[in-house]
């Protein structure tokens with residue numbers, strides 16, 4: 090049989106010390122693991138219908154810098170901003186707004202940014218129109234009234250950067266055959282993501298929505314070059330001018346048309 | 352050592368009801384005033400202070416910030432803007448003057464709850480409970496910083512009961528009320544002074560400022576001590592009293608232990624007038 094470990098003496102004391110240390114370390118590691126995993130989940134989770142205040146650093150950096158003090162919330166004259174409660178999906182305590190409820194009015198004096206003590210809202214953003222809180226996307230082309238052929242135009246007219254961030258592109262109305270569709274088109278070069286369009290959309294659920302930039306935007310392969318841009322940059326085409334071959338129409342078009350009767 | 356169930360009876364006889372609760376009343380007033388300052392703006396539209404305990408601005412000019420949160424932010428590798436740094440220095444300097452954990456007993460809203468739980472525990476004579484190690488808060492503090500450094504975000508601030516409660520009170524509580532209730536029940540039924548006296552990493556951090564803080568409780572009249580143990584019964588950190596009171600190994604009468612919260616309850620409760628506030632020197 091094995092001898093029982095001694096209950097007194099330096100050996101027993103060392104044993105107790107080691108066990109105590111092991112226990113505390115183990116407990117601490119478990120708690121830390123739990124907190125770490127929870128924190129990581131919160132870092133990535135942000136519902137798409139929410140938007141950070143103007144000038145907010147990229148998400149992970151923002152969660153490192155923002156101390157959740159709510160001074161931006163207090164500074165916002167339109168009460169657009171709010172701090173996330175624990176049961177909400179946005180990281181607890183951090184500021185955000187829901188454009189469909191109250192959009193950002195793009196105050197030129199930037200009260201929220203100037204109130205932020207930590208720089209989580211970047212003080213270098215001196216021109217509020219350079220804010221990129223997200224990107225408006227005309228997401229429902231089936232229900233948008235303009236796509237149905239009407240002249241709603243409300244989102245276009247509500248845009249603080251009208252004719253820059255949103256333009257109306259004309260499109261032939263295939264259904265009526267004789268009208269024009271004025272298609273709202275958003276340009277990421279100017280869109281701030283303020284959400285005034287989303288708020289203004291007259292549908293029960295907005296057809297145009299502000300989405301997080303990384304979700305809203307695609308990305309060209311790094312090696313892609315736009316020929317026409319390179320051409321203007323260089324002053325001439327980078328490849329030998331192409332031969333201009335005569336256009337040829339597909340043959341079947343001419344055979345089908347006569348048989349078709351409206 | 353059995354502690355008295357009704358500490359302060361003698362003191363009340365000698366100094367009267369008010370005199371025997373002087374510091375307690377001052378402290379509760381200070382806690383109430385702090386809450387009132389933050390509540391004033393949202394309720395009346397007259398803004399004295401904007402923000403919450405994490406960071407705020409007094410009269411739209413003086414920045415204040417919690418140095419522990421700034422330390423966490425630093426652990427993520429972020430250098431905060433100068434406003435927050437100045438604010439944190441002001442607060443750190445302030446508590447180095449009035450006692451590090453004076454934050455706990457005079458400002459923190461959680462303390463009102465945990466003091467309440469401790470009081471009820473004494474009244475209901477609940478003596479059993481979990482024996483926790485008082486150094487756990489330092490483990491907690493280190494853990495907070497390590498997790499923050501690894502995840503790269505202010506992880507602790509997602510669950511920190513202190514800021515959760517204070518933020519909730521002025522920006523909308525939501526389900527945040529569950530955490531203080533849990534702490535109250537934990538302190539009442541599971542462990543005496545469990546949260547503030549053993550676990551809270553925030554208290555752990557502020558106790559470090561207390562290592563150098565100027566204002567301290569002194570047991571100047573320790574010769575008069577009648578060994579009634581009333582001070583031990585009311586002190587949230589009773590382990591800090593003995594060295595100064597008993598003067599073992601030639602220790603002076605100043606309570607230099609970092610975890611004395613400068614609540615002054617021992618001053619109130621002592622019928623012999625052993626304790627008083629003074630400087631560390």
Ligand code: SF4
Nearest residue numbers: 165193194195196201
């Ligand atoms: S720019 Fe103005 S409206 Fe927009 S979030 Fe800031 S304070 Fe509010």
Ligand code: SF4
Nearest residue numbers: 155156158159161205
């Ligand atoms: S003011 Fe800055 S630090 Fe405070 S909640 Fe807003 S973004 Fe965060």
Ligand code: SF4
Nearest residue numbers: 455459461547551554
């Ligand atoms: S120990 Fe923590 S919760 Fe308790 S009073 Fe101090 S800071 Fe507040």
Ligand code: SF4
Nearest residue numbers: 586611612614615617
């Ligand atoms: S020693 Fe006195 S002042 Fe310090 S925590 Fe205990 S009761 Fe409060």
